[in-house]
Amino acid sequence: ERLGLPLVVKPAKGGSALGVSVVHSAEALPSAMVACFAYGPVALVERCVVGVEVAVPVLETTSGVHALPAVEIRPDGGLYDYTARYTAGSTEFVVPADLDDDLSAECSRVAQTAHHALGLRDLSRSDLIVDGDGTVWFLEVNVAPGMTETSLVPLSIEAAGLDPGEVLAGLSLRAAKR
Incomplete structure (x- = not known):
């Protein structure tokens, strides 16, 4: 809630935007986290800046x-x-x-x-x-x-x-x- 929506979820390590998701609703956050964890055990969740x-x-x-x-x-x-x-x-x-x-x-x-x-x-x-x-x-x-x-x-x-x-x-x- 503090960051607001949309959010960007991405692995802490890696590159080429693999495992990165843009989340537009709270309901979409869990699946974005699961996709991110396929690339490593740590996820970064950031405000999406346009x-x-x-x-x-x-x-x-x-x-x-x-x-x-x-x-x-x-x-x-x-x-x-x-x-x-x-x-x-x-x-x-x-x-x-x-x-x-x-x-x-x-x-x-x-x-x-x-x-x-x-x-x-x-x-x-x-x-x-x-x-x-x-x-x-x-x-x-x-x-x-x-x-x-x-x-x-x-x-x-x-x-x-x-x-x-x-x-x-x-x-x-x-x-x-x-």
């Missing part, structure tokens, strides 16, 4: 820690679920995200803050929602973001004017030196 969904990669290089351009996610079906993530053409990506400069800077700040606060290194990707009032909501951070043809980080790397191969080589060299 707005612009963005992903902001954070990249560490020899010159420092940098937030890369935000990727705006526009799934055809409205929900960025497993199908929308891995079916080419089912989601439109806008890079950089269609946000004003202040909101874009705030998204970058939130992603960098999460990266630092969690003690992450090399590469991370923070998932955020910007609501209609311009509030940036932090959803989660991915510590091993995908690098496939449908992944978000390569889009952001290219939008930053960087070569994906060189970025991966740099990450590999940094890791090898540890």
Whole structure:
């Protein structure tokens, strides 16, 4: 009751939106929890925030820690679920995200803050929602973001004017030196 409806139920671990449900009624919550528990023993129940969904990669290089351009996610079906993530053409990506400069800077700040606060290194990707009032909501951070043809980080790397191969080589060299 305190969170209100709709809710998002998701596993505490995992990815690709597996086990994630949007719950629109109290009666639907038990089945969403059961579906979630198929992916792990801990469920997160959050208020469902409606707005612009963005992903902001954070990249560490020899010159420092940098937030890369935000990727705006526009799934055809409205929900960025497993199908929308891995079916080419089912989601439109806008890079950089269609946000004003202040909101874009705030998204970058939130992603960098999460990266630092969690003690992450090399590469991370923070998932955020910007609501209609311009509030940036932090959803989660991915510590091993995908690098496939449908992944978000390569889009952001290219939008930053960087070569994906060189970025991966740099990450590999940094890791090898540890």
